[in-house]
Amino acid sequence: MNAYTNKRLGIGAGSLLLLVCLICIFPMFWMILISLKSKALTYDPSVWFFSPTLENFKTVFENRDAVGYLKNSAIVVVLTTIVSIFIGGMAAYGFARFEFKKKENRAFWVLSLRMLPPMASVIPMFVMASLLNVLDTHLVLIVSYMLFNIPFTIWMMRSFFEEIPTALEEAAFVDGASRFRVFLTIILPLAVPGLIATAIFCIINSWNEFVFALFLTSAHASTLPTTVTLFLSVSGVAWGEMSAVGVVTILPVLVFAMIVQRYMIRGLTFGGVK
């Protein structure tokens, strides 16, 4: 609709874009490549073609307890997402459909939580969790991830709810249905695409979260991103295993990200840009 719209991509611009795309996917490609190399080839960057082996994945699952990390990640992510979607979704409806005093200020406070540095919340949470004896449990991560999932859900779902015409609800009110009933039976079913997109973003953000997981867990509840701590020592770094664990970590989020591609911009800006 604007000055550029009818422009086609020329050879120069096209190759530039191709180069950018290659740079974007190269690290992932390279990580997969290393993860499939045998030990002898791992440290030789000139080898691009070889017969792949699953040796590294086997080691990671047998000796590094990748299943444990995977399980912890899954438990934490699923539970925090369900609770956040439920509680945040309700609040989002409250913001979308009611007028009340200081509404925008409250919504803005919720948004400002996005700006909080995790490093400032995690120190007191660490001390508090150790006082309550919940360090290194799934619970502490599930609860602390709500700190970013609930605000995100409120802003995303508010923008989705506001797109649903109010006429539908008003018709139901005339028929004598209560507001909560209308919310459950009319609004929620219409908002399902938005709910799914929001949930997937919550899953991606929780799956990728690192600071809370690093500080609040140590052995029993550690999630996949914290596996980087296994490979910090300089001597004897196992590149093949590092890459294999990295692949296990990023593949699920990449799949989810492709599913919500259509909502990507909206999700990245808290519903701010559609």
Added chain:
Amino acid sequence: MVRKYFHSRPHLAYILPAFLILGLLTFIPTLFLYGLSLTNYELGYDSFKFVGLDNFVRLLSGRDEEFWYSLRISIVFMVLVTAAELLLGFGLAVLLDREFRLKPLAFACLIVPIAMTPSITGQIWKLMLNAENGVVNYLLHFMGGKVIWLSPEHAFLSTMMVDVWQNTPFVALIIYAGMRSLPTEPYEAAAIDGANRVQTFRFVTLPLLLPVILLAIVFRAIDSLKTFDIPYSLTQGGPGSSTEFLSMHVYRLGFAQTGWIGRSAAVSVILLMLITVISWVLIRAYRKGVENRG
């Protein structure tokens, strides 16, 4: 009484659970953080005492050179990374804002860095930037170059580069969305007035895009000031303290090298205040930009 209170405020039933949880998760830890920052609490010791503002006096009096160094590189990192991502992201958005058949594929490629787990990003780049066995130097040697990427001189630039790799597509997507929703009328008016391409860009496109540009700046500036995951897995804040950004400094001071939780809490209070001020300024600018547009 209670019934009546809720009856006259029907929104409360919906928003209260969320606000209770968020309130508990922010106010209590924040109070706790302020409390901790006034103590000399050390990891592994049971007893501690309140030392008043000693921790802050130490930080602000200028005696604590590590803190000032960390603050300085964090701000330089924020400014440079945000500027670089904005420029590159804008260019990329201009490229994307054309018609071509493989566009969905291009978008799929751009989403890879956005979705990639940041700590894993740092880790894979650590392998790629390895001086002897890394693929980047392998590719560079065809052009006769070799860079010790993670040396004390270059580690800061390498960290910037990885951050730019991860976040430029995000900026590009936001600006692209802004370009797509530009209205046509101002362009017709500009064409009638005989504006050339540069003038049209300067006086029509740029002002119309200002809100999304400011939004991108808000997100990138604040997130880059908080950066932790990538430096953690890429450089561990090193070599020496060449990439010890504020979050990393808090971590090293309180948990990794020394257990001075009281002092590291004071640093994170400063980080919190810094972010509050910067986001306040940026968001005010953003709101003003949005108002001027409408």
